[in-house]
Amino acid sequence: MADSDSTRTEVDRRVAPADAFGAIANETRLAILRALWEAPERPVSFSELRASVGMRDSAQFNYHLRQLTDHFVRKTDEGYSLRAAGKGVVRALVVGTFTEDPRRDPFPVGSDCVHCGEPLHAHYADESLTVDCTACERVHSRHPFPPGGLFGRDDDALLDAYERWVRGQYALVAAGICPVCGSELRTELVTDTDRFSEDGTASACRFPEYDTVVLATCDRCIRRVGATVGMRLLSASAVAEFYRDHGLDLATIPYWELPWAVSDRHTTVLNDDGGTTDPWRVCVTIPLDDEVLRVTLDRDFDIVSTDRLGQEPV
Numbered sequence: 274m275a276d277s278d279s280t281r282t283e284v285d286r287r288v289a290p291a292d293a294f295g296a297i298a299n300e301t302r303l304a305i306l307r308a309l310w311e312a313p314e315r316p317v318s319f320s321e322l323r324a325s326v327g328m329r330d331s332a333q334f335n336y337h338l339r340q341l342t343d344h345f346v347r348k349t350d351e352g353y354s355l356r357a358a359g360k361g362v363v364r365a366l367v368v369g370t371f372t373e374d375p376r377r378d379p380f381p382v383g384s385d386c387v388h389c390g391e392p393l394h395a396h397y398a399d400e401s402l403t404v405d406c407t408a409c410e411r412v413h414s415r416h417p418f419p420p421g422g423l424f425g426r427d428d429d430a431l432l433d434a435y436e437r438w439v440r441g442q443y444a445l446v447a448a449g450i451c452p453v454c455g456s457e458l459r460t461e462l463v464t465d466t467d468r469f470s471e472d473g474t475a476s477a478c479r480f481p482e483y484d485t486v487v488l489a490t491c492d493r494c495i496r497r498v499g500a501t502v503g504m505r506l507l508s509a510s511a512v513a514e515f516y517r518d519h520g521l522d523l524a525t526i527p528y529w530e531l532p533w534a535v536s537d538r539h540t541t542v543l544n545d546d547g548g549t550t551d552p553w554r555v556c557v558t559i560p561l562d563d564e565v566l567r568v569t570l571d572r573d574f575d576i577v578s579t580d581r582l583g584q585e586p587v
């Protein structure tokens with residue numbers, strides 16, 4: 274059976290991480306991967322590949338190439354092409370994760386702070402973009418964003434791309450999918466911010482000043498995302514519908530302008546003693562014009578009800 278053969282091949286091709294990193298820790302081998310990536314047609318013959326890397330010594334070139342097959346490079350009778358792991362290495366080089374450390378100095382965002390009303394600013398450093406208020410020092414958004422996303426974009430275009438990127442990531446997180454590796458996320462409500470800091474996760478929490486944070490953890494790639502409950506509602510259809518009924522397109526409003534998304538003052542935890550009492554509920558109230566949408570979520574952060582109220586409940 275072809276299936277069982279290919280399954281066995283997949284298993285055989287796995288290598289220890291240290292061996293995998295060792296295999297690519299060499300300029301010639303990276304050049305081989307890059308040449309395969311840039312080749313107009315694949316597979317590429319041995320002689321063509323050697324010519325594009327520019328190495329005269331055939332035996333030495335063959336040695337380096339052998340270190341890359343089968344994990345990073347696939348060898349067939351027609352020549353050589355990239356496997357998914359090889360593409361991953363080149364992609365990381367292209368997006369700049371390994372090689373670049375670009376920065377963008379603070380620039381005005383064009384939105385005001387939801388806390389104090391002063392203008393927000395954004396800057397980029399350490400592969401993350403931050404939107405914050407210099408007046409009250411509240412962070413409205415801080416997330417990793419690939420360095421490649423800066424190239425060819427002015428400040429406005431960068432901000433727009435970043436905002437859409439983060440929304441996409443949160444849509445995955447809200448669906449329980451790790452945006453990095455695709456594994457299932459473990460989600461918990463953290464209402465004790467001290468505990469959150471003590472256990473070393475304060476840096477994962479983008480809003481350390483908040484009392485109520487949803488912490489989504491990927492046990493596979495050790496990624497943690499901490500955010501308000503409201504951030505999970507950015508992709509909720511009931512909320513989009515509420516905005517549409519008020520003549521607004523939620524997808525076009527930068528989320529740092531939404532107080533219910535970037536603060537927890539619209540969030541109420543009901544019957545909560547650290548998340549162990551069953552059942553507990555979380556309510557997020559979203560005011561718009563003269564109406565309020567109250568969204569109630571269960572302990573799995575699934576929406577269990579939405580109510581429209583004439584005015585903000587006391």
Ligand SMILES: [Zn+2]
Pocket residue numbers: 386387388389390391406407408409410411
């Ligand atoms: Zn402020």
Ligand SMILES: [Zn+2]
Pocket residue numbers: 451452453454455456491492493494495496
């Ligand atoms: Zn993951």
